Amino acid sequence: xxxxxxYLGVPLTRPKVAFFDFTSCEGCQLQIxxxxxxxxxxxxxVEIVNFREGMSEKSDNYDIAFIEGSISRPDExxxxxxxxxxxxxxxxxxxxxxxxxxxxxxxxxxxxNWVKKEVYGDFPIETxxxxxxxxxxxxxxxxxxCPIKKEEVEKIVTNxxxxxxxxxxxxxxxxxxxxxENICLFELGEPCLGPVTRAGCDAWCTNNRRGCWGCRGPxxxxxxxxxxxxxxxxxxxxxxxxxRLECFGGFASLTKEIKKTKKPAAKRKK
Amino acid sequence: xxxxxxxxxxxxxxxxxxxxIQIKIQDGRVKQANWEVVExxxxxxxxxxxKHWENAPxxxxxxxxxxxxxxTLASIRAVENAFNIIPSTQTAKLRLLxxxxxxxxxxxxxxxxxxxxxxxxxxxxxxLAKSNPEEVQRALRLKLLANDACDIIGGRRLHPTRTVVGxxxxxxxxxxxxxxxxxxxxxxxxxxxxAELFKTFTIPDFSRETEFVSLKADENYPFIGGxxxxxxxxxxxxxxxxxxxxxxxxKGFTSKLSKLSxxxxxxxxxxxxxxNFAFLHPTAQNISTELGLTxxxxxxxxxxxxxxxxxxxxxxxxxxxxxxxxxxxxxxERQPVKAIKGKGxxxxxxxxxxxxxxxxxxxxGKIVAADCVIPTSQNxxxxxxxxxxxxxxxxxxxxxxxxxxxxxxxxxxxxxxxxSCSVH
Ligand code: SF4
Ligand code: SF4
Ligand code: SF4
Numbered sequence: 001x002x003x004x005x006x007y008l009g010v011p012l013t014r015p016k017v018a019f020f021d022f023t024s025c026e027g028c029q030l031q032i033x034x035x036x037x038x039x040x041x042x043x044x045x046v047e048i049v050n051f052r053e054g055m056s057e058k059s060d061n062y063d064i065a066f067i068e069g070s071i072s073r074p075d076e077x078x079x080x081x082x083x084x085x086x087x088x089x090x091x092x093x094x095x096x097x098x099x100x101x102x103x104x105x106x107x108x109x110x111x112x113n114w115v116k117k118e119v120y121g122d123f124p125i126e127t128x129x130x131x132x133x134x135x136x137x138x139x140x141x142x143x144x145x146c147p148i149k150k151e152e153v154e155k156i157v158t159n160x161x162x163x164x165x166x167x168x169x170x171x172x173x174x175x176x177x178x179x180x181e182n183i184c185l186f187e188l189g190e191p192c193l194g195p196v197t198r199a200g201c202d203a204w205c206t207n208n209r210r211g212c213w214g215c216r217g218p219x220x221x222x223x224x225x226x227x228x229x230x231x232x233x234x235x236x237x238x239x240x241x242x243x244r245l246e247c248f249g250g251f252a253s254l255t256k257e258i259k260k261t262k263k264p265a266a267k268r269k270k
Numbered sequence: 271x272x273x274x275x276x277x278x279x280x281x282x283x284x285x286x287x288x289x290x291i292q293i294k295i296q297d298g299r300v301k302q303a304n305w306e307v308v309e310x311x312x313x314x315x316x317x318x319x320x321k322h323w324e325n326a327p328x329x330x331x332x333x334x335x336x337x338x339x340x341x342t343l344a345s346i347r348a349v350e351n352a353f354n355i356i357p358s359t360q361t362a363k364l365r366l367l368x369x370x371x372x373x374x375x376x377x378x379x380x381x382x383x384x385x386x387x388x389x390x391x392x393x394x395x396x397x398l399a400k401s402n403p404e405e406v407q408r409a410l411r412l413k414l415l416a417n418d419a420c421d422i423i424g425g426r427r428l429h430p431t432r433t434v435v436g437x438x439x440x441x442x443x444x445x446x447x448x449x450x451x452x453x454x455x456x457x458x459x460x461x462x463x464x465a466e467l468f469k470t471f472t473i474p475d476f477s478r479e480t481e482f483v484s485l486k487a488d489e490n491y492p493f494i495g496g497x498x499x500x501x502x503x504x505x506x507x508x509x510x511x512x513x514x515x516x517x518x519x520x521k522g523f524t525s526k527l528s529k530l531s532x533x534x535x536x537x538x539x540x541x542x543x544x545x546n547f548a549f550l551h552p553t554a555q556n557i558s559t560e561l562g563l564t565x566x567x568x569x570x571x572x573x574x575x576x577x578x579x580x581x582x583x584x585x586x587x588x589x590x591x592x593x594x595x596x597x598x599x600x601x602x603e604r605q606p607v608k609a610i611k612g613k614g615x616x617x618x619x620x621x622x623x624x625x626x627x628x629x630x631x632x633x634x635g636k637i638v639a640a641d642c643v644i645p646t647s648q649n650x651x652x653x654x655x656x657x658x659x660x661x662x663x664x665x666x667x668x669x670x671x672x673x674x675x676x677x678x679x680x681x682x683x684x685x686x687x688x689x690s691c692s693v694h
Contacts, residue, residue, distance in 0.1 A: 023310045026286055026690050027335025027428050033379065034417055034427060043396070052283045055394030073310045102332045105317040118316040120526075123519035125311060146332065147428045208425035208432050209439040213328065243325055 015161060018050035018062035019093075020083055022069030022076050023103050023130065027147045028094035029068050034150060042154060045161055064089045064160065070096040070103045072130045084137040089160070092139045093153075095146035095215050097132060099249035102146070104130040108246065132249070141166060144216035146248055149201050169199040170220035173212050177203035185211050191236045193244050196222035196251075217250025224254045273298050273668045277675045281308075282682060284384040284394070286336055287689025291657065291678050295665045303661035305654040305682065307523045309693035318629070318640040323349050323609055324435070326629055326637065331429050333642065334691040336379070338429045339372040339420060340620030341627070341642075347495060348627040349435045351509075352614025353607060360601055361437045362494070367591045368423040368433070369493055369618070370584045375416035375427070376621035377539070377577040380686045381464070382409035385574050388680045389471040405467060408460045412581075415453045422446045436605035444596060451592045454585055461582055465557050468578055474677055477568040478659045480652060481532050482541035483514060485619050491542070491549040491583060493619045499545050501566050502531040508617045511626045515643045520651075525692040527651040528643070534651035537623025538685060539576035540567065554583035570656050573684045577621075609635025622646055622686050646692035649685050656681055 019029055029051075032042070049059040065087035071077060084090055095101040106115050107129050116125055133139050141160075143153060159166050169175075173194040177184075180203055185192045192211035194203070198219040205212050218224075224245070231241045242258065245251040277293040288309045294302040314333055318326060326349055331342035343365055350357065357365070382405070383395045392398055399406045417427040422442045424430030432439045485492035486499035498506045498514045506514050517526040529535065543550070543558070547565040550558065558564065558579040563572050611633040617626050623645030630639040657678055664674050 021690075023312060024690065025332050025335040025338070027332075027338065030335045031428060033383065034413075043399075048396075051394075052281060055283065055396065057393045058283075072312070076310065102317070102329055103312050105329070106313045109316070115313050115316040118319065119311070119313050120519060125524065127311060127313070147335070147426075204426065205431045210425065210431040210434075239322065243322060247325075247329070 014045065014047045015063040016049045016059075016061060017046040017064045017066065018059075018083075018087070019048070019052070020050070020065060020067045020079075021052070022067065022080065022097070023072040024069030024094070024096045024101065026068065028096070028145075031147050031150050032153065038150075038154060042157070045157060060086050062087060064091060066091045066093045067097050067133060068093040070100045070130050070132055071136060072103060072128060073126055074128065077136050080133060080136055089140045090133070090137065091141045091143060091156075092133050093143050094148045095144065095217070095248040095250065098134075098142045098144055099217055099252065100130045100132050101248055104249040104252070105246065106130060142168075144168065144198060144250075145201060146215040149204065152200060171199050172219040172222070173197045173199050173201065173203050173206065173216075175199055176201070177206045180207055182206050182209075185209065186230065186234045189234075191231060191234070191240050191244065193227070195230060196224055196227050211244070213244045213247050214250055215248045217248070218254065222251075222254070224251070224258070228258075273665050275670075275674055277678060279675065279679060282679060284387070285683055285687050285689060286691070287687065287693070289682065289687065289689050291675075291682065293657065293661045293674060293678060295661060295674075298665050298668070300658065300661045300665050303658040304522065305650065305657050307525045307650060307689060307693065309524055309689050311524050311693045314642060314694045315640045318637045321637050323353075323607075323629070323631060323635045323637065326627075326640070327433070327435065330627060330642065333644070333694045334688055335428060336376050336688055337372060337620040337622070337625075337691070339368055339424055339433070340618055340625055342430055342433050343369060343494065344616040344618040344620070344625050344627040346433060346435050347616030347618065348614040348629050349616075350614065351616060352612045352629060352631055353435075353610055355436060355605060355607065357437065358601065358603060358605075360595070360598070361603065363591050363595055364423060364438065364441070365433070366494055367588055367595070368420060368430070370588045370591070371416045371419040371423070373493075373621045374581055374584050375413050375420070377581050378409055378412045378416065380621075381574060381577055382406070384686070385680075385683055388676065388683065408463060412457055412460055415450070415457055418453075419450045422450065434604065436607050437603050439604065441600060441602065444600065447592050447596060451589060451596075454589055454592075458585060461585060465561065465578060465582070468561060468575060473562075473569065473571045473575065474680065475569075476571065476660055476663060476677075476681075478570070478656055480568050480570070481530055481535040482544045482566065483530060483535050483537050483648070484542040484545045484624055485617060487546040487549040489549075491546050491587070495617060498617065498624070500530055500535065501541075501544055504530060509615050511615055511617060511628070511643065515626065515648060517643060517647070523650060525644075525647045525650055525689070528648040529651060534655050535648065536570070536652045536685075537645045537648045538573055539580050539621070540570070540573040541623060542619060543567075543576045543579060550579065551583045551586040553586060554579050557582055570681060571684045573686065577686070609633075620645060622688050623648060642694055644688070644692045644694060646685070646687045646689060649687065650692065653682055653685055653687070
């Protein structure tokens with residue numbers, strides 16, 4: 001496991017890598033451990049110095065910080081700033097870290113007191129509006145997805161180690177879906193955000209006959225008005241479309257526009 | 271020897287989520303012994319309010335990255351129960367097989383990557399990969415098989431894509447199931463070898479009388495739906511789960527806590543085994559007995575052994591499920607869903623214990639209220655009381671600081687807590 005790595009004959013140093021989690025399901029971290037077939041190769045490529053979920057040893061000396069989760073409590077902001085200070089490169093891992101993820105769905109009520117009361121009654125509990133990492137610190141690289149795709153992470157990590165540039169596809173999921181020769185889900189009576197969502201997952205959901213919910217956020221050329229037309233043409237309501245657009249937070253600025261014409265999210269009367 | 275010690279573990283490692291252990295002993299007297307949960311809450315139950323029913327399984331699966339399949343299935347079951355949808359036999363079998371594969375991968379992850387390093391005196395699985403490469407390869411093989419099976423049946427190992435209310439969006443090919451069958455058969459020796467490894471581990475000598483809660487066996491060792499039972503003799507219907515969980519809030523915990531007949535109870539592999547031992551596959555029963563685990567066992571560290579025993583049961587049960595599925599004609603099916611006003615509960619045994627999802631819908635199928643009771647939140651109070659009893663036992667008998675710290679950490683890890691899930 002300790003042999004010297006090289007690339008094009010040039011010896012490489014294994015970067016020191018740390019993993020951190022904030023408000024999340026910890027699934028993105030698990031995707032790393034879920035790489036059974038390639039896990040040991042991956043461990044050969046980097047030196048993991050901090051991975052609370054998997055090991056007891058800890059160190060503040062690291063080059064790359066992979067951060068999962070969104071920020072939802074003041075103490076998380078401090079912890080995040082300290083990590084930013086220590087790391088040369090900060091990578092946002094997954095939709096929670098990139099956009100707030102499903103956690104930001106609580107923001108839509110614009111009423112944290114109601115949210116707290118609905119779950120904890122009168123028990124005091126601390127929470128703030130959910131935000132992605134970017135709101136508080138500079139993020140150098142984003143790995144999209146809920147969950148992240150292991151092949152993509154491995155490619156990105158390899159490129160980081162060998163110093164190659166890293167880009168995400170600019171085109172939408174539809175391109176990958178069509179290349180995979182799937183029957184379009186709209187034809188099967190199922191709504192899909194493929195036309196506006198950033199590709200790179202190889203149409204993970206639509207390959208399994210499940211509509212895309214936009215977990216990777218908008219493609220560079222996302223035309224939401226056009227999506228609205230498609231949805232209406234196939235008989236889907238604005239609500240069905242919004243459920244998907246607002247699920248992971250990636251389309252936040254676009255949904256705001258659509259929602260302007262609508263009333264705020266309905267709360268249950270107590 | 272009169273013991274004095276001060277244990278302060280902040281953000282315990284090799285568990286899912288954030289929890290702290292504090293133990294203070296002065297001259298053989300326990301001053302303080304606490305389990306604390308500091309995870310940030312996510313408010314899933316509030317998030318769902320006002321959303322259409324189809325959002326529930328999709329969003330609620332994201333409560334947990336380890337048992338997203340279990341959450342999705344509990345959520346689907348709650349919706350189906352509310353709308354009076356009864357899954358077909360084929361769907362029920364495929365769902366159980368999918369759940370088995372998630373449990374297998376989760377148990378193996380816990381046993382090898384999170385728990386075993388303690389028994390072998392290392393900080394993580396990494397040194398183990400050097401010193402015992404075969405053991406680690408064996409674990410990775412089992413995990414890979416289980417995860418591949420989840421991909422094949424559920425569409426994706428994490429946050430499954432094919433599982434929906436009414437059935438599946440897509441079915442696996444029969445030849446893929448046949449491949450899983452072959453790989454399952456081939457992994458039986460791996461599991462038996464794992465049992466041999468566990469025989470060499472010294473399980474700490476500690477027990478505290480505990481009430482154990484799980485699904486109640488009807489004809490099979492239960493995983494999806496049915497009545498609820500406790501070792502203290504309480505039996506309730508699935509729909510009456512609240513009488514079993516009695517949630518409350520307490521300072522020091524961002525998670526809710528539960529109690530039943532005593533001040534706390536335990537759920538999980540040990541609870542399932544304690545309640546339903548007779549329904550385990552005979553090979554699993556034998557291994558359990560050989561490893562010194564027979565019901566009712568009150569040593570929480572035995573949860574590790576119970577997980578191993580369940581892995582054996584699951585492999586044999588999965589083989590017979592696949593046999594049934596391969597021998598009956600494939601029905602492409604996804605039942606139509608008609609939303610009605612009503613309430614539904616879904617109780618599912620996920621790796622860490624019994625999980626409940628509950629939703630209330632209005633006539634348009636919109637969620638009016640939601641409630642999810644997580645295995646680890648049911649376990650927190652019991653972990654806390656175990657830590658207190660453990661501190662007391664060792665304060666009296668005397669041991670070193672590091673020993674108490676390690677024993678307390680191992681105790682928490684034995685419950686395989688999923689803390690972020692418990693604070694959902
Ligand atoms: S992005 Fe999704 S999978 Fe990743 S941590 Fe967040 S909820 Fe979990
Ligand atoms: S199924 Fe979705 S991603 Fe695929 S072509 Fe249709 S709209 Fe695009
Ligand atoms: S198809 Fe859509 S929802 Fe599914 S993984 Fe890709 S971007 Fe995410």
